[in-house]
Amino acid sequence: MAKKEFNAKLYGIIAIILVGAVLAVITFSTFTSRYTAYYEDRVATTYVKTIVETGDGYNAYKNTLLSKDGKFGDFIRKTYLYPAIYEGYYPGGSTDGLKGLNDKSLKGEKTLNDDGSLQGKLINTMYTYYELLLKKYGSWDKYGDIFTEYIKVLKLKRNEIFGDTYFDDEVFFTCLEANVSTYGQKLTGTEDEFDKNTGVQTSFAKKGIYEEKYGEDYKFTYTATDILDNPSVTDDSTSYVPSGAKGPVDIEDIKGSKIITVQVKCNNEVVIDGIDIAVVQIGKTWYVDTVMSDDTSPLYNFYK
Amino acid sequence: MDEPKKKYMKKSEIFTFGIGLFGVALLTGWMPDYTQTYFADFAFKGKGFDAGVISLNISTVFLVAGIIGAVIELVTGFLIDNTRTKLGKAKPWIGFGAIPMAIVAMLVFAAPNTSNQTFAIVWMYFIYSLYTAVGCAVERPAECFGALCSPEPSERSTAISIASFMKSVGQSGGMVVVMVVGLIMKAVMGQQQFKNAEAQGLDLVISTAVCAFGFILFVMIFFINNKERVPYTREKVSLKDAVKVVFTFKNLLMVSLTKLTGFGRGVYGTVSLYIAIYLLGSKDLKLALLLPMGIGTAVGTLLVNFVLKKFSTKQTYILFCIYGASSLAILYFVATGIGFRSELIVPFLILNFFCGLQHGNTNVTPNIMIADCVDEIEYKTGKRQEGLAYAGFGLFAKVASAFTKALGPWLLYTWSGYMASTNANVAYAAQSDSTLNKFLMIYTIIPAIFVILQGVPILFYDMVGEKKEMITKALMERRARAQEQNSGSQADEQGEV
Numbered sequence: 001m002a003k004k005e006f007n008a009k010l011y012g013i014i015a016i017i018l019v020g021a022v023l024a025v026i027t028f029s030t031f032t033s034r035y036t037a038y039y040e041d042r043v044a045t046t047y048v049k050t051i052v053e054t055g056d057g058y059n060a061y062k063n064t065l066l067s068k069d070g071k072f073g074d075f076i077r078k079t080y081l082y083p084a085i086y087e088g089y090y091p092g093g094s095t096d097g098l099k100g101l102n103d104k105s106l107k108g109e110k111t112l113n114d115d116g117s118l119q120g121k122l123i124n125t126m127y128t129y130y131e132l133l134l135k136k137y138g139s140w141d142k143y144g145d146i147f148t149e150y151i152k153v154l155k156l157k158r159n160e161i162f163g164d165t166y167f168d169d170e171v172f173f174t175c176l177e178a179n180v181s182t183y184g185q186k187l188t189g190t191e192d193e194f195d196k197n198t199g200v201q202t203s204f205a206k207k208g209i210y211e212e213k214y215g216e217d218y219k220f221t222y223t224a225t226d227i228l229d230n231p232s233v234t235d236d237s238t239s240y241v242p243s244g245a246k247g248p249v250d251i252e253d254i255k256g257s258k259i260i261t262v263q264v265k266c267n268n269e270v271v272i273d274g275i276d277i278a279v280v281q282i283g284k285t286w287y288v289d290t291v292m293s294d295d296t297s298p299l300y301n302f303y304k
Numbered sequence: 305m306d307e308p309k310k311k312y313m314k315k316s317e318i319f320t321f322g323i324g325l326f327g328v329a330l331l332t333g334w335m336p337d338y339t340q341t342y343f344a345d346f347a348f349k350g351k352g353f354d355a356g357v358i359s360l361n362i363s364t365v366f367l368v369a370g371i372i373g374a375v376i377e378l379v380t381g382f383l384i385d386n387t388r389t390k391l392g393k394a395k396p397w398i399g400f401g402a403i404p405m406a407i408v409a410m411l412v413f414a415a416p417n418t419s420n421q422t423f424a425i426v427w428m429y430f431i432y433s434l435y436t437a438v439g440c441a442v443e444r445p446a447e448c449f450g451a452l453c454s455p456e457p458s459e460r461s462t463a464i465s466i467a468s469f470m471k472s473v474g475q476s477g478g479m480v481v482v483m484v485v486g487l488i489m490k491a492v493m494g495q496q497q498f499k500n501a502e503a504q505g506l507d508l509v510i511s512t513a514v515c516a517f518g519f520i521l522f523v524m525i526f527f528i529n530n531k532e533r534v535p536y537t538r539e540k541v542s543l544k545d546a547v548k549v550v551f552t553f554k555n556l557l558m559v560s561l562t563k564l565t566g567f568g569r570g571v572y573g574t575v576s577l578y579i580a581i582y583l584l585g586s587k588d589l590k591l592a593l594l595l596p597m598g599i600g601t602a603v604g605t606l607l608v609n610f611v612l613k614k615f616s617t618k619q620t621y622i623l624f625c626i627y628g629a630s631s632l633a634i635l636y637f638v639a640t641g642i643g644f645r646s647e648l649i650v651p652f653l654i655l656n657f658f659c660g661l662q663h664g665n666t667n668v669t670p671n672i673m674i675a676d677c678v679d680e681i682e683y684k685t686g687k688r689q690e691g692l693a694y695a696g697f698g699l700f701a702k703v704a705s706a707f708t709k710a711l712g713p714w715l716l717y718t719w720s721g722y723m724a725s726t727n728a729n730v731a732y733a734a735q736s737d738s739t740l741n742k743f744l745m746i747y748t749i750i751p752a753i754f755v756i757l758q759g760v761p762i763l764f765y766d767m768v769g770e771k772k773e774m775i776t777k778a779l780m781e782r783r784a785r786a787q788e789q790n791s792g793s794q795a796d797e798q799g800e801v
């Protein structure tokens with residue numbers, strides 16, 4: 001019997017389909033196992049985890065309805081920063097044609113020649129104030145007040161240090177994010193750091209509050225202990241509507257609403273027995289509803 | 305009047321050979337850098353592993369994979385030369401190796417969900433070494449296919465130069481893929497949700513899938529359309545022959561040695577970030593700095609093809625070396641003469657483009673020379689050994705790359721007198737004029753010296769002109785005789801039946 005010739009065309013087509021299918025399966029499974037927003041319990045635990053691990057309520061908002069229609073940073077810009085930068089700006093409006101403090105002509109000598117030292121001084125000065133704000137409010141739940149007060153003081157302090165009135169969103173985000181990070185390091189501690197290229201030591205190890213309290217190898221774990229439907233959103237008899245960055249969410253868009261109870265343990269000991277986090281589903285994505293989850297203070301104070 | 309040279313390849317084959325190399329480069333160009341980023345920043349994010357231990361192991365993962373790659377390089381060459389199938393000797397490796405390569409590449413970006421640090425480290429070593437091994441077994445045959453696509457040297461040279469151009473474009477393809485994937489993810493998920501997914505490295509996962517799918521698609525187009533047209537010789541190649549081929553044939557050794565003598569020409573990449581920061585004024589300009597050079601390289605790859613029509617491979621190589629060293633020297637003297645000022649960025653970048661042209665030569669000409677060396681070796685020994693010839697060149701390239709990686713940081717952080725910032729708020733400390741001048745030398749003059757040095761071995765290369773023509777003719781006649789004998793013996797066998 002004649003031996004069948006190898007069919008390269010058929011093999012090529014099968015290879016493309018086969019590999020395409022395998023790639024799709026691996027990609028899909030990796031995506032769903034890592035992306036938190038398609039699962040209500042994961043969204044709630046990620047929100048809690050971000051706050052507990054480093055006291056970072058600021059970045060935790062990236063899992064909330066405030067981040068639904070755009071970047072959380074844009075929400076801050078439009079609501080709190082632009083009114084402080086542009087004269088005559090109203091929240092949600094356009095900055096076109098408006099004169100602002102971010103005009104390059106307002107940069108003085110010190111701003112133009114700073115190699116990062118004055119910026120560092122400003123960050124350190126603002127850190128003291130950032131800690132005061134967290135102490136005053138006990139959490140990030142009143143984020144609007146925190147942003148407003150922080151921006152007001154930042155403008156003043158910058159003026160004092162740099163000697164000019166220049167102010168833009170980069171000044172704000174650089175300072176605030178550095179402060180949030182330093183606060184996190186106060187909790188977690190830091191390690192010796194070396195310049196990776198030259199080996200020069202750039203900072204020294206410091207013990208954090210968590211290490212002092214729970215030991216060097218402390219480890220937090222998070223469990224969604226209870227998942228319940230949240231009738232206050234889905235029940236027609238109530239009038240509660242969750243709010244996002246652009247105001248109340250269209251009730252028609254909400255596909256699900258739950259209350260997730262998250263328990264936090266450290267080294268297998270319960271440190272927060274249960275905190276209720278309200279989440280809503282829009283499309284396939286779940287978001288934390290910050291209006292209903294309005295008391296996260298236990299997450300900032302459990303170790304005190 | 306010269307007799308028109310016979311064409312063996314279909315026009316589409318030249319293009320699909322390029323498509324195949326584009327596909328291979330799309331994946332191999334994507335993998336090393338993005339794997340490093342993925343391992344360091346995303347694979348085990350939030351698992352509480354010791355960052356120092358993970359970071360140290362990532363460097364060693366790449367070192368180990370490099371050593372494995374060098375060994376597999378030679379083994380693959382040896383296996384190719386002992387492969388005799390109806391599809392040819394290199395093509396089966398490409399066609400059948402592409403499936404595991406695409407899947408293993410994808411698995412590199414599917415880190416296990418583990419809290420065990422030791423397991424995570426072992427997994428990184430295993431999966432990336434596996435990828436390197438499978439990758440070598442496809443990449444090397446794809447490169448040596450150039451020597452097999454046509455017995456006619458000029459047709460082969462055209463195919464190799466066009467394919468090399470497409471390969472150099474493919475190497476940067478991943479950067480476009482990750483950008484497009486990011487834009488699509490933003491549009492579908494919303495900006496903040498994209499940011500959240502990006503923080504988990506999911507844009508890299510999807511981009512790898514796109515690159516791997518592009519790889520299999522383009523490689524299969526090549527596999528279906530292209531044929532090996534140079535008949536393989538029947539003699540078995542022993543391990544002793546393998547080593548002999550790589551190290552004892554003068555012309556092949558000279559081509560391979562260009563990699564070693566010119567190893568320092570790549571140190572400019574190490575200093576490019578600092579050139580952007582200290583001399584151009586912003587680290588964001590690093591891409592702007594490398595982009596004109598990249599475009600210059602792509603244009604240079606096409607330009608070489610035209611130069612080769614007028615000059616021999618030896619002349620072309622030396623010409624481009626002289627040009628390359630001169631352009632880098634001009635860049636140095638222009639930069640030191642008028643100083644770096646932000647308003648001079650555009651002329652500086654234009655000069656970078658002209659400096660990039662020379663790289664087209666190093667991408668194309670050695671590949672053509674190796675194909676010629678394979679002819680010479682066949683002429684002398686009666687054995688055709690594309691696999692080993694390209695593997696030997698690849699081995700030298702890997703050793704040279706290790707030297708470059710050692711020399712670059714030494715020049716930058718020790719020789720130049722670089723001062724690291726010790727102030728947490730100052731990212732880059734001020735540098736002395738002497739250090740800044742040395743940065744510029746690492747970017748221009750030092751590569752220029754190595755560009756000249758890489759041309760030195762080629763002075764001893766002689767597979768050109770009459771010798772090349774004589775060998776090509778002799779091989780053609782030898783193959784024609786072999787074919788006649790084959791068809792004669794087949795006819796006898798049929799007659800007996």
